[in-house]
Amino acid sequence: MEFNVFQYFKGFERSRKDPMTPEEQGVSYFLGGHMGERISEHLDQYAAKAKVSRRDFLKTASGFAAAMLAVNKITGMKFFDVQEAEAYEAAAVKEMTVAKKMGTEFIVDQHTHICWRKDGYIQGVNTTEKGMWFVQLLDDLGKAMGLPNGTRDMTVENFGKLILEGSDTSVAIFNPFGFREDYGGKDMVPIEEQAEVKQRWPDRTIMLGGGLTPNQGLGETLDRLQMFVEDYKISGLKLYTFDSTPKRGWWFDDERMAYPIWEKCRKLGLKNIGCHKGIPFGQFMARYAHAEDFDAVADDFTDLNWIAFHSGWPYQGELAALKGFKPQRKNLFTELGSTFAATVTNRPVECAHILGTLLRDLGTDSVMWGTDSALWGNPQWQIDAFRRFRIPDQLIEGYGYPQLTDEVKAKVFGLNASRLWNLKVMANTEPAATPKVVAV
Numbered sequence: 455m456e457f458n459v460f461q462y463f464k465g466f467e468r469s470r471k472d473p474m475t476p477e478e479q480g481v482s483y484f485l486g487g488h489m490g491e492r493i494s495e496h497l498d499q500y501a502a503k504a505k506v507s508r509r510d511f512l513k514t515a516s517g518f519a520a521a522m523l524a525v526n527k528i529t530g531m532k533f534f535d536v537q538e539a540e541a542y543e544a545a546a547v548k549e550m551t552v553a554k555k556m557g558t559e560f561i562v563d564q565h566t567h568i569c570w571r572k573d574g575y576i577q578g579v580n581t582t583e584k585g586m587w588f589v590q591l592l593d594d595l596g597k598a599m600g601l602p603n604g605t606r607d608m609t610v611e612n613f614g615k616l617i618l619e620g621s622d623t624s625v626a627i628f629n630p631f632g633f634r635e636d637y638g639g640k641d642m643v644p645i646e647e648q649a650e651v652k653q654r655w656p657d658r659t660i661m662l663g664g665g666l667t668p669n670q671g672l673g674e675t676l677d678r679l680q681m682f683v684e685d686y687k688i689s690g691l692k693l694y695t696f697d698s699t700p701k702r703g704w705w706f707d708d709e710r711m712a713y714p715i716w717e718k719c720r721k722l723g724l725k726n727i728g729c730h731k732g733i734p735f736g737q738f739m740a741r742y743a744h745a746e747d748f749d750a751v752a753d754d755f756t757d758l759n760w761i762a763f764h765s766g767w768p769y770q771g772e773l774a775a776l777k778g779f780k781p782q783r784k785n786l787f788t789e790l791g792s793t794f795a796a797t798v799t800n801r802p803v804e805c806a807h808i809l810g811t812l813l814r815d816l817g818t819d820s821v822m823w824g825t826d827s828a829l830w831g832n833p834q835w836q837i838d839a840f841r842r843f844r845i846p847d848q849l850i851e852g853y854g855y856p857q858l859t860d861e862v863k864a865k866v867f868g869l870n871a872s873r874l875w876n877l878k879v880m881a882n883t884e885p886a887a888t889p890k891v892v893a894v
């Protein structure tokens with residue numbers, strides 16, 4: 455993640471001392487946006503109707519349903535599939551939640567992180583000022599999302615507790631952070647520490663390699679890539695085209711600097727290559743967050759899959775055009791990490807346009823679920839919000855977007871990713887049980 459939520463959510467508290475339920479996490483985020491005050495009035499009314507204190511109400515599934523209902527009412531558009539009774543009747547919300555869960559049981563979170571390393575981040579010692587800015591951003595976000603110690607809580611242990619045990623996530627794909635120039639010559643999250651996630655939950659996680667930029671030397675980059683595959687058995691790559699080197703960035707379609715990396719991926723059997731696209735945050739150059747370099751590589755390496763993380767937001771239209779106008783393409787994918795979370799609560803029209811554009815132009819088989827947790831704490835509120843989210847009819851009619859039907863949601867949540875990552879979804883009809891998956 456990589457988006458300063460505090461600029462958009464003025465009422466969002468930077469730190470909370472008491473533990474939060476996932477519903478409360480979601481509600482507090484709704485309340486922090488520009489509709490916060492009006493949503494708050496609705497919550498008061500529903501809490502009174504439910505005969506519980508406001509404080510307790512916000513922790514419940516009814517409180518979360520009430521916030522979504524309030525957005526429908528305030529905007530006059532139906533963004534969330536939520537019934538009036540859910541906002542004050544625990545039984546109604548439970549029934550609806552179970553109904554919404556059916557069919558979207560298999561959830562692959564394409565975008566997860568740990569964000570702590572054993573020697574920490576100490577400015578002036580092993581972290582530059584720019585590097586610290588990013589740590590601080592994530593620290594604030596974590597604290598606001600119910601992690602009392604911010605980044606210090608984004609550990610391997612909590613990855614398991616929050617994402618694998620604490621949410622409906624079936625499989626988590628974890629993403630690396632590099633930028634070693636800003637972190638004392640060592641990746642922000644070194645692969646040997648990240649690999650502990652894979653060792654602890656081998657059947658429920660997929661590990662991506664990263665922290666590679668040819669600006670650190672092409673030879674060294676190729677050697678590290680080989681080492682990641684041989685020593686750590688990575689399943690794919692998640693890279694950044696902006697970087698912390700003096701050159702500040704590079705492009706995937708650079709035939710001299712980048713094509714040797716893709717040729718090496720081919721040789722090593724890596725097929726899925728992702729890149730942070732969009733969310734041009736903090737110290738990095740926005741130009742490298744554009745997806746234009748996917749155009750050439752998608753054609754020149756048709757046997758590799760190219761995944762735009764964050765959906766290129768706010769440049770999702772550029773990304774979508776790479777397939778919208780070239781429908782023959784079959785190797786372009788995207789995922790929703792941070793983009794969905796950051797827009798669904800206070801910019802629902804924008805959220806609907808992003809999803810609608812991606813689903814219409816990239817296609818319903820190419821959009822994948824991602825939350826960017828544990829940076830956002832427990833991802834459950836995002837999952838619940840997506841289960842309820844729909845594109846208002848006016849936008850469907852006016853833009854030709856496909857609707858987010860349960861079938862489309864099931865694809866986005868897990869079926870598309872299971873094809874891409876060769877996950878075999880074992881038939882499992884028990885709603886409460888964790889679907890078993892095998893990575894091949």
Ligand SMILES: [Zn+2]
Binds near residue numbers: 826
């Ligand atoms: Zn991320």
